[in-house]
Amino acid sequence: MLILKNTVRFVFLILLQVLILNRIHFLGYINPYLYIYFLLMLPFATPRWLLLILAFFLGLGVDIFSNTPGMHAAASLAVAFIRPYLIKRISPAEEFDPRARPSIVINGLRWFITYSLILITIHHLLLFYIEIFRFSEFFQTFFRAVLSIVFTMILILISEHLLYRKK
Amino acid sequence: MRNLFAFIWKHNFFFLFLLLEILSLYLIFAHNRYQQTVFVNVTGKFSGAVLKSYHYFTSYIYLKDANEKLAIENAWLREHIHPAFLKSDSKxxxxxxxxxxxxxxxxxxxxxxxxxxxxxxxxxxxxxxxxxxxxxxxxxxxxxxxxxxxxxxxxxxxxxxxxxxxxxxxxxxxxxxxxxxxxxxxxxxxxxxxxxxxxxxxxxxxxxxxxxxxxxxxxxxxxxxxxxxxxxxxxxxxxxxxxxxxxxxxxxxxxxxxxxxxxxxxxxxxxxxxxxxx
Missing domain, CATH: 2.40.10.340 (Rod shape-determining protein MreC, domain 1)
Structure with missing residues (x-):
């Protein structure tokens, strides 16, 4: 059940990303990268190696459709790598239900925003700087990344809210 | 060797991350024209600088050889230019x-x-x-x-x-x-x-x-x-x-x-x- 659910999410988020979100170009160039939500939502008990594999293929899936081989994969991998350490760091001492996933309901809004904002920031900054790949437009790139981070964060909060409501 | 494998297995998370990240970077540099150019430019500059200084030192070592070769070549060339031929008017x-x-x-x-x-x-x-x-x-x-x-x-x-x-x-x-x-x-x-x-x-x-x-x-x-x-x-x-x-x-x-x-x-x-x- 858990596997099926995540597989559906995996496919759905990639398709959503490449078919709709990549074409938004809000204000001319701001795109949200909501597909990263898949990584954020994986259960706490997900084996770490599986996390990496999934992140790699998630990013690669987006890459294939947006014709940027390796860029999204590299950024996603960084998120998957940091996620276990981050959870350990910002979570209270008590154990979570291994089958549970990070969510507003379980961890609280503040925890969730901290958690996703850090990972999104890492992901977006990496993604943008790999894509631009030069330091001469450092602040311009940073500004674009920040706008996208905000955009993605808002979308994730909305999605989280909708999923929460559905339950 | 066993220790090495044990070490890698123990830190499989990190090594898997490293492997996949390297794979991604390979994809980036192999298939994205812009990043490729920058990569080649930067590595080219670096390797160029290293090779240049290497050549700077080794060229002194080979200077003697080079001079000898040049001298031989000069002699060969001189044999073939006009003044090398003996103008013998047997008048x-x-x-x-x-x-x-x-x-x-x-x-x-x-x-x-x-x-x-x-x-x-x-x-x-x-x-x-x-x-x-x-x-x-x-x-x-x-x-x-x-x-x-x-x-x-x-x-x-x-x-x-x-x-x-x-x-x-x-x-x-x-x-x-x-x-x-x-x-x-x-x-x-x-x-x-x-x-x-x-x-x-x-x-x-x-x-x-x-x-x-x-x-x-x-x-x-x-x-x-x-x-x-x-x-x-x-x-x-x-x-x-x-x-x-x-x-x-x-x-x-x-x-x-x-x-x-x-x-x-x-x-x-x-x-x-x-x-x-x-």
Missing amino acids: QFVLNDTLYRLHYQYINAEVISNTTSFRDNYLLLNKGSKQGIRNHMAVIAEQAIVGQVIAVSDNFSWVMSVLHKDSKISAKFQKNNQLVNVEWTGGSYRKGEVREIPKHVQVKAGDTIVTSGNSNIFPGGIIIGQISDFVDNKAENFNSATLMFTIDYNRLAYVQVVIDLMREEKENLMNQKLPGEK
Whole structure:
């Protein structure tokens, strides 16, 4: 059940990303990268190696459709790598239900925003700087990344809210 | 090895991350034109700088080899350019000297090397035994004396200049045929010394000295120079005079080598045993 659910999410988020979100170009160039939500939502008990594999293929899936081989994969991998350490760091001492996933309901809004904002920031900054790949437009790139981070964060909060409501 | 695998297994998360991240980066650099260019540019600059300094050091080590190769190549190239070919115009002209009834042939030759600044000076001519030059032939230029051939190879000949300490030319006054000797005492290449001038001979500046023809080497009547300075030396049996050579030996370019066709005959005659001689 858990596997099926995540597989559906995996496919759905990639398709959503490449078919709709990549074409938004809000204000001319701001795109949200909501597909990263898949990584954020994986259960706490997900084996770490599986996390990496999934992140790699998630990013690669987006890459294939947006014709940027390796860029999204590299950024996603960084998120998957940091996620276990981050959870350990910002979570209270008590154990979570291994089958549970990070969510507003379980961890609280503040925890969730901290958690996703850090990972999104890492992901977006990496993604943008790999894509631009030069330091001469450092602040311009940073500004674009920040706008996208905000955009993605808002979308994730909305999605989280909708999923929460559905339950 | 087992330890290594154990280590990797223990940190499989990190190594898997590393592996996949490297794979992603490979994809980025292999398939994205812009990143590829930047990557190649940066690594190219770095490797270029390293290789350049490496070359900077190694080039000193190979400098000797390189020089040798260049020298060999230069020699090879020089062999193939125009001045390398010996211009051998084998023109000879014949002077029928009716006055002395001697038969001389002249060979034009170019002076390849020439010195005037040493005590013993030599000239190198661009013609040799193949062109008919033999040892002990006279060398003249502009009908004035230059020297004598002392060594011959196939295509070159080595000439002892008048400006040599062993050069002692039998000469005479053109005006009265008084025999003297001309030597070069060193110093200025324009000035020679006329020796053994008999006391009774009236010497004036401007008197012309020519070869006597007494030696088997120089034909008679070849101009040597003119008296420039004369001091009557009461203490000696003979007077000496300073002579100004007609030719500026420092600017010799073409000379003629004199072939004495009757030299062999003369020498045979002189070597003949006189009647009664044992």
